[in-house]
Ligand SMILES: O=C(O)COP(=O)(O)O
């Protein structure tokens with residue numbers, strides 16, 4: 001039987017990126033005289049990549065955003081985020097042990113994020129995490145992104161995995177939806193950026209800490 005694959009979301013699942021996302025977003029929107037946002041606002045702003053995050057910040061502040069304004073703002077965000085990473089960003093507690101545990105058990109590991117691939121890779125590099133992953137895909141890697149099933153299925157394929165032997169781990173709506181759309185079991189974590197309690201998204205299971213993500217648990221999910 002082929003090695004199983006575990007696909008992780010990035011922001012709010014593998015890595016607590018809130019402080020750096022807020023800093024880069026506030027630097028970006030300050031150019032348009034928008035009031036800074038706080039970490040709590042991220043729950044509504046994150047999930048569809050930087051472009052949508054900027055659009056949502058304008059909506060939050062009730063300020064219209066013309067199409068031709070967006071591109072320079074996105075460039076401003078990317079430049080600031082790139083220059084400062086990994087910044088304050090940190091893997092969530094228990095993550096490294098969990099990656100080691102599943103790597104040692106012969107699992108394939110992958111990342112499926114709506115962050116731009118060009119931002120996700122240097123961030124994972126900067127935190128010394130890249131070597132764990134057989135594939136890292138971003139919101140701009142394919143023609144579609146989460147919650148479209150093809151983003152997750154394409155990630156599993158790139159990792160050399162089998163969608164019949166895969167699970168998705170994530171912190172928000174798009175992660176649980178993409179898993180449902182691809183007919184793959186999901187684990188939700190409540191410590192990331194979600195505008196609703198993750199249990200209401202109907203993941204296969206919720207864990208509160210990576211220590212709960214045992215081999216036994218994942219094996220059980222794989223045979224469901
Ligand atoms: O950066 C975003 O908006 C989303 O990122 P995620 O898919 O890794 O949570």
Ligand SMILES: [Mg+2]
Pocket residue numbers: 009010011012013047170171172192193
């Ligand atoms: Mg996330």
